[in-house]
Amino acid sequence: MENVNITAVAAEGKALARVDDKVVFVPFVVPGDVVDLQVKKKKHSFMEAVAIKFHEFSKDRTTPLCQHFGVCGGCKWQCLKYEEQLRWKQQQIVDNLTRIGKIELPEITPILGSEQQYAYRNKLEFGFSNRRWMTESEIQDGENIITERNALGFHITGAFDKILDIEKCWLMDDITNDIRNDIRNYAIEHNLTFYDLRQNAGLMRSMMVRNSNTGELMVLIQFRIENNDERQEAMSLMQHVADKFPAITSLLYVDNHKCNDTFGDQEIICFKGTDHIFEEMEGLKFKVGPKSFYQTNTEQAYNLYKVAREFAELTGDELVYDLYTGTGTIANFVSRKARQVIGIEYVPEAIEDAKVNSQINHIDNTLFFAGDMKDILNKDFIQQYGRPDVIITDPPRAGMHQDVIDTILFAEPKRIVYVSCNPATQARDLQLLDVKYRVTKVQPVDMFPHTQHVENVVQLEIKD
Numbered sequence: 001m002e003n004v005n006i007t008a009v010a011a012e013g014k015a016l017a018r019v020d021d022k023v024v025f026v027p028f029v030v031p032g033d034v035v036d037l038q039v040k041k042k043k044h045s046f047m048e049a050v051a052i053k054f055h056e057f058s059k060d061r062t063t064p065l066c067q068h069f070g071v072c073g074g075c076k077w078q079c080l081k082y083e084e085q086l087r088w089k090q091q092q093i094v095d096n097l098t099r100i101g102k103i104e105l106p107e108i109t110p111i112l113g114s115e116q117q118y119a120y121r122n123k124l125e126f127g128f129s130n131r132r133w134m135t136e137s138e139i140q141d142g143e144n145i146i147t148e149r150n151a152l153g154f155h156i157t158g159a160f161d162k163i164l165d166i167e168k169c170w171l172m173d174d175i176t177n178d179i180r181n182d183i184r185n186y187a188i189e190h191n192l193t194f195y196d197l198r199q200n201a202g203l204m205r206s207m208m209v210r211n212s213n214t215g216e217l218m219v220l221i222q223f224r225i226e227n228n229d230e231r232q233e234a235m236s237l238m239q240h241v242a243d244k245f246p247a248i249t250s251l252l253y254v255d256n257h258k259c260n261d262t263f264g265d266q267e268i269i270c271f272k273g274t275d276h277i278f279e280e281m282e283g284l285k286f287k288v289g290p291k292s293f294y295q296t297n298t299e300q301a302y303n304l305y306k307v308a309r310e311f312a313e314l315t316g317d318e319l320v321y322d323l324y325t326g327t328g329t330i331a332n333f334v335s336r337k338a339r340q341v342i343g344i345e346y347v348p349e350a351i352e353d354a355k356v357n358s359q360i361n362h363i364d365n366t367l368f369f370a371g372d373m374k375d376i377l378n379k380d381f382i383q384q385y386g387r388p389d390v391i392i393t394d395p396p397r398a399g400m401h402q403d404v405i406d407t408i409l410f411a412e413p414k415r416i417v418y419v420s421c422n423p424a425t426q427a428r429d430l431q432l433l434d435v436k437y438r439v440t441k442v443q444p445v446d447m448f449p450h451t452q453h454v455e456n457v458v459q460l461e462i463k464d
Contacts, residue, residue, distance in 0.1 A: 003055055006033040009088040013076030013452040024049050028070050030080045032058025060084045065118070066170050071135055073157040074171070075450035086113050086446060089454040093423050093444045101427035103434045111444040111454070112307070114300045120449065121171040121296050122211050122279075126180055127261065128152050128187070128204040129163035130194040150194040152184035152207070161197040176209045179219060179245055183207060186240055192233055195224065203230050206261045212288065213298050216277035218250035220290050222263060225255045238271045249273045252290055264291055264347070276353075281305070284361050286329055291349045293326040297447045301329075304419065304445045304455055308392055309334050311417045311441055311459040318389035321413070323377065323404070328354025328368060330392055330419075335363050342385055343368045344376050374403040382411050392417045399425030405432050412436065416460040421447075423456050430458065438463055 001019055006029045010016040014025045017037070023046040029035060034056035037049035064070075064078035077085050090111045097105055114120060132151035138144075153166030165184075168177050187194065187204050195202035205222035219241065223234045234253065242251055251272040254263045268275065268290050279286045279294060281302055288294045295301030308330060312320065314337035322331040325343030327350050335341045335358075343366065345351050351370040358366045367385070369376055373395075382388075391413045393400065399422065400408075408416065416437060420426035430439060441459035448454075 001037045001039065001049070004035055004037050006031050006035065006058070009080075009091075009452075011452070013073075019047075022047055026051055027076060028079060030058045030061050030084070032056075032060055067168065068164065068166060071133070071156075072154055072164050072166070074154060074169075076452065078450045082113070082117055082449060085449065086111050089446055089452075090444055092452075092454060093442070093456050096423035096427045097430070097439075097442070099427075100424055101430045101434075103431055103439060105439055106441060108442040108444070111446055112300075112303055114297065114446050114449050116297075116299060117449040118170045119173045120300070122213075122294070122298050123208065123296050124169065124172050124176060125206060125208045125261075126152055126166065127155055127163050127206045128184075128194045128202070129161065130196050130202060131162050133159065133162040133164045148188070150184075150188055152180060152187075152194075152204075172209065173211065175217070175245070175247060176211070179209060179241070179248075180207065182244060183221070183237070183241065186237060190233065190237075192237065200224075200257075200259050203233060205256060208290065210277060210288065210290075212277045212279045214278050214280055214285075216249045217245075217247050218252065218277050218288075218290065219245075219248050220252040220254065220263075220268070222254045222256050222261060224257055242272045250275060250277055264349075281329075281333065284332060285357070286327060286332070287353050287356050287360070288327065289349065289353055291347065292353050293347070293350060294329065295447065300445065300447045304447065304457065305330055305333050307443050307445065307457045308394075308417050308419055309337070311415075311443070311457060312337075312390050312392060313415065314338050314390065319386050321377075321388040321391045321411075323373060323391060323393040323400075324395045325354060325368065326350050326394075328357050328366065330394065331366055331368070332357050332361060332363055334392070335365055338365065338390075340365045340367070342366070342388075344373055345370060346372055374401040377404055377407050379407065379410055382407070387411050388413045390415045390417065392419070394419040395425075397422040397425065399429050402432075405429060409433070409436055412462060414462050418458045418460065420456050420458070421453065423454065426456060426458065430460070433460060436463055437461065 008016045015029045017024045035051040036053040039049045041048040132149045133156045151163040151165035153164045156162040193202040195205045208220045210218040276289045320338045320341045322343040325345045331341045331343040348370040351368045354368045437460040440461045443457045445455045
């Protein structure tokens with residue numbers, strides 16, 4: 001298809017065009033581009049295509065910094081000016097709340113942009129693979145024969161067993177790149193086996209890096225250790241990392257024999273330093289372990305939590321329920337302005353961290369419970385611990401279970417603050433809450449520049 005005008009931003013970080021009354025989704029282009037397209041997938045109501053030639057570049061286009069842009073699927077909007085990213089994210093909130101929610105809305109406040117647009121993440125995970133993703137230029141290059149197929153980087157979308165080897169990622173500071181590249185080079189030089197996902201074999205599985213605004217640094221390496229020789233190889237690598245990067249304050253490893261890299265059910269072994277790091281916010285310290293959930297944009301998380309606290313309108317007399325509390329960050333953050341805060345979270349380790357966070361900050365008006373939200377938050381729980389005056393909820397992308405919504409409606413708090421990383425499921429839940437609540441404030445927050453993701457905070461008041 002020739003001379004196609006890209007008109008809008010669509011879901012999953014793609015852009016959108018319309019050709020002969022059909023919607024065409026195109027990655028790595030921006031509204032205003034005029035391009036020739038090659039169709040990759042054709043359905044009854046839409047097509048997917050890639051741009052193969054540019055006739056005009058949009059005035060809203062900018063040059064991506066990252067050398068991996070267009071192959072790595074992590075920052076699909078790097079080619080779109082940041083102010084335009086914010087405009088489209090704002091529109092995404094409006095579209096979801098109006099089209100899916102179909103409820104009465106106040107004026108939606110302009111989105112809060114992120115001051116940092118690069119090096120804003122405090123956590124990244126990288127995978128090892130013996131099946132490095134080959135770029136199109138490498139495949140077409142008939143002169144240079146590729147012999148090194150080991151890689152350490154990001155999973156390729158739609159190719160579960162392929163890893164794109166990453167030289168520099170702009171989402172964290174440079175020490176993360178230095179550590180990752182050094183570990184990859186060491187593993188190759190010492191003939192350590194890289195993981196084969198299809199065979200569930202190979203010593204080197206994955207690694208995670210976390211930093212914090214206190215200057216601490218955590219590195220966790222996942223191995224699959226088969227015998228004593230491989231254990232010695234793994235420990236030699238760990239010692240190399242400890243010696244080469246003294247800035248690491250928490251050096252950890254896992255011996256994972258499962259068929260996936262999740263380590264929530266695995267033993268974490270501390271090789272050097274502590275088994276945690278700390279984040280700080282308004283003088284409060286938050287313990288973050290390898291299994292802990294903590295917002296990955298620390299500075300913008302502070303702005304997000306300030307909005308949530310402002311929307312809660314606490315006077316000091318309220319009983320607050322903090323649902324999906326994680327490590328109790330919001331619960332402890334708002335506790336100074338509440339009579340009591342009760343936090344509920346699915347992950348037991350996170351709840352233990354939440355309790356520690358209260359202890360180290362000398363907060364004595366919090367209670368924390370671990371378990372499935374729909375099982376814990378029920379009528380008996382409310383009758384035992386009291387009807388909340390305010391509920392703050394920050395659910396996962398899937399939103400809230402119907403049982404949880406039913407219990408909230410039964411509890412009838414005077415105010416709900418709904419923090420969401422998925423405006424579509426948030427809109428669905430707001431429609432269910434509409435029987436008793438009206439939306440009174442909406443504040444989008446951009447946590448993830450250069451991606452399609454956006455957070456949204458909604459205040460709901462009980463209807464008269």
